[in-house]
Amino acid sequence: MSDIDTLAAEADRSIAAAPDLMALEALRVTLLGKQGSISALLKTLGAMPPEVRQVEGPRIHAAREGVTAALTARKDALEAAALDERLATETLDLTLPARETPRGAIHPVSQVMDELAEIFADMGFAVATGPEIEDDWHNFTALNMPETHPARAMHDTFYFPDQMAAGGGKMLLRTHTSPVQIRTMVSQGAPVRIIAPGRVYRSDSDATHTPMFHQIEGLVIDKGIHLGHLKWTLETFLKAFFERDDIVLRLRPSYFPFTEPSVEVDVGWEEVGGRRVLGGSGDDPGHGWMELLGSGMVNPRVLEFCGLDPAEWQGFAFGVGVDRLAMLKYAMDDLRAFFDGDLRWLRHYGFSALDVPTLSTGVGARA
Numbered sequence: 267m268s269d270i271d272t273l274a275a276e277a278d279r280s281i282a283a284a285p286d287l288m289a290l291e292a293l294r295v296t297l298l299g300k301q302g303s304i305s306a307l308l309k310t311l312g313a314m315p316p317e318v319r320q321v322e323g324p325r326i327h328a329a330r331e332g333v334t335a336a337l338t339a340r341k342d343a344l345e346a347a348a349l350d351e352r353l354a355t356e357t358l359d360l361t362l363p364a365r366e367t368p369r370g371a372i373h374p375v376s377q378v379m380d381e382l383a384e385i386f387a388d389m390g391f392a393v394a395t396g397p398e399i400e401d402d403w404h405n406f407t408a409l410n411m412p413e414t415h416p417a418r419a420m421h422d423t424f425y426f427p428d429q430m431a432a433g434g435g436k437m438l439l440r441t442h443t444s445p446v447q448i449r450t451m452v453s454q455g456a457p458v459r460i461i462a463p464g465r466v467y468r469s470d471s472d473a474t475h476t477p478m479f480h481q482i483e484g485l486v487i488d489k490g491i492h493l494g495h496l497k498w499t500l501e502t503f504l505k506a507f508f509e510r511d512d513i514v515l516r517l518r519p520s521y522f523p524f525t526e527p528s529v530e531v532d533v534g535w536e537e538v539g540g541r542r543v544l545g546g547s548g549d550d551p552g553h554g555w556m557e558l559l560g561s562g563m564v565n566p567r568v569l570e571f572c573g574l575d576p577a578e579w580q581g582f583a584f585g586v587g588v589d590r591l592a593m594l595k596y597a598m599d600d601l602r603a604f605f606d607g608d609l610r611w612l613r614h615y616g617f618s619a620l621d622v623p624t625l626s627t628g629v630g631a632r633a
């Protein structure tokens with residue numbers, strides 16, 4: 267019957283000509299809606315004698331399918347065109363200047379770590395790292411602190427009660443950066459000249475102690491290394507870091523299981539405007555000494571644990587609190603505020619991202 271063909275052909279033409287999605291939807295309703303023309307054709311099937319319906323039925327259904335397919339195809343084409351147009355008009359010019367200045371600030375701990383890396387890089391030190399989740403062997407045993415060693419008690423260690431290291435022994439949060447000494451010697455052998463900055467953990471909390479804090483470890487292993495090298499290195503580092511030539515050190519005998527002899531290092535300070543400022547000899551009038559770091563010559567037992575022959579290799583090591591260095595240099599007095607995440611504190615004490623420490627501009631460059 268030609269009225270079906272005419273209807274289908276006309277529908278195809280108007281679908282192809284539909285200018286937008288709204289017109290297309292209106293067309294769908296006139297064709298396939300409850301009162302639509304194709305729907306009306308379908309309704310005629312019921313009144314047909316069976317032999318006519320057998321012929322007309324498939325033709326009407328085919329027309330409806332054809333129209334449905336044409337509607338879908340046109341809809342896809344219109345949507346694709348709309349998307350193309352949006353993509354062409356909604357461009358973003360990344361070369362335009364920003365409307366707001368960036369507000370982020372570099373945390374003093376990050377800034378100080380960058381300063382330290384810069385100073386030590388100049389002395390030929392590489393930066394090494396190790397895991398914060400350590401095993402008992404690297405954190406204690408290989409540092410000459412066997413299971414029963416009393417020094418272990420001083421570390422207030424956080425243990426993982428349900429986890430064991432691959433070779434046996436407990437897992438823990440490292441209590442100092444010294445296990446990086448072990449990892450570096452075991453993996454690289456000798457000679458070694460590294461610093462290892464990072465987070466350490468001890469179960470301790472008050473105005474000057476937080477359960478997480480930062481240390482930087484130094485390790486030098488070579489032939490003929492002696493205490494003089496240690497003293498020169500620390501002096502050079504502290505003068506560069508505090509940007510003062512009158513930094514005076516006092517070396518005191520001390521004890522760490524992993525160094526022998528062990529040396530505690532004090533720095534001289536004077537009072538300026540009610541505040542302790544580093545500089546001068548602690549023995550001068552109006553001056554005093556403050557304890558700054560632990561160090562010493564690497565204990566031969568530690569070298570042996572790492573597979574190095576102490577007859578051939580010697581070295582020194584030191585460990586400093588990074589947060590403490592930041593507090594001293596930038597006059598901050600509450601350690602807990604470091605880790606409160608208070609934006610006002612960070613805006614006040616933080617550094618500009620552009621303030622990259624370099625030796626030529628001064629590692630403490632600050633407007």
Ligand code: PHE
Nearest residue numbers: 442444522560561583584585
């Ligand atoms: N690891 C020691 C501590 O945390 C510091 C130290 C490092 C001492 C290296 C000597 C040598 O107290």
